[in-house]
Amino acid sequence: MGIKDRKERDRQEMRDNILEVASNMFLEEGYDKTSIRNIADKIEYSAGTIYQYFKDKDDIFLTIHRQAFDKLFTHFNQIAQIEDCFERLYRLGYIYIKFALENPKLYDLMFIMHAPMNALKDELWDCGHSSFDFLYDLVQECIEKKRIKMHDTQATTMLIWATVHGLVSLHIRNRYKMIETERIEQIIMQALDEMMEAIKSPPVPEGGANPNMQEVDKNF
Amino acid sequence: MGIKDRKERDRQEMRDNILEVASNMFLEEGYDKTSIRNIADKIEYSAGTIYQYFKDKDDIFLTIHRQAFDKLFTHFNQIAQIEDCFERLYRLGYIYIKFALENPKLYDLMFIMHAPMNALKDELWDCGHSSFDFLYDLVQECIEKKRIKMHDTQATTMLIWATVHGLVSLHIRNRYKMIETERIEQIIMQALDEMMEAIKSPPVPEGGANPNMQEVDKNF
């Protein structure tokens, strides 16, 4: 019964081979300029064979898309053991941006490229859905523990996600022409810092009765 | 000598006609699915004729792109007469988001669609450059007058732009699947409010000897 196993292995190997080649082409040339025939050429098969392993071009794209999200999620695990929720939120933002800056083309593929998805659009964004939930829970914790000054969890989650996404996507799509290339990455991180600082709850005076009081009696 | 004038008029009319039709198709179907032949069909000319009026498909796209930025700039003029710079900044964000929500497909075309531009990429983004400068100057004023708590103009400009762009682009590219459709636009505006509130300089206690004091002795 080993033949079926080997066949299954061969099939998976072929799939991986196609994904590997297609992934490189998507990342290097973009969706449009990646053609089935070019993929087929590179793996030294005819174009028709591709359709034995993937339903269509979108199927290939979506598989790569899914794998990319798995990769991002792996990075998220780094913050699991951080005690303080605000610090955890900050690190999450940092990791997200770092991932995007280190894998700009992959990020583009995940969040920007090829938006008018023909089908499977719902299934596709389940990955994004998980991302959102992950951030949502963290934001909720920060709000409950009054570590950030916001109150609406949904709006705040959106705000934070939008900010980091905006920062990196404008960079990736070359919209920061006005800033010296060398400084961009540093400034993006600085912008993250400023945002986190801005949303942080002000320190509460230790014995004070004034609810609006701030930064009084710092004793130095 | 009126013939040359009329010819010039006819030429411009033809160009406008092509742009009108192409614009609708780009907005409705996206870049890929808009073909020169389809444009030609709709204006009842052959495909070759298009090339008498535009260098290539990108030339058509970039012309529409430019016009879209002109449209956005027109809206920006609304805030010119607002005295208070922080209020002006807030209104600018509001107008930007409003424009994006009212013209989602146009916004997509301007900021997201068709990123791997073949040529003219530099010229293209001059419009974006102007946008950035406009915002930059305003942020600088807010920093100088200590109306926002930030200090680095470049990082803050980037942060604000990225935030509003992130908010609307995630919406436009359908990335807010997890939020009820009816609430999204309201929440986006709420997120803008929260961001503006978060970056605003804190009120200074009234009678203090605080060197950071501001808006004292207003006599009313």
Added chain:
DNA sequence: TTGGAAAATTGAACACTGTTTAATATTTTT
């Protein structure tokens, strides 16, 4: 008004694209 030059328009051609399918080649099972 007519003839020739200039300009505008066309349709065919080229080299691509994603996808389907009938024919062929290979591998597995009987």
Added chain:
DNA sequence: AAAAATATTAAACAGTGTTCAATTTTCCAA
């Protein structure tokens, strides 16, 4: 070794952006 199942291919279809020789239309001078 024959039959069945599977894998691969080449050809075809309808589409794409773009170019170009041939044709039609428009213009202006004789």
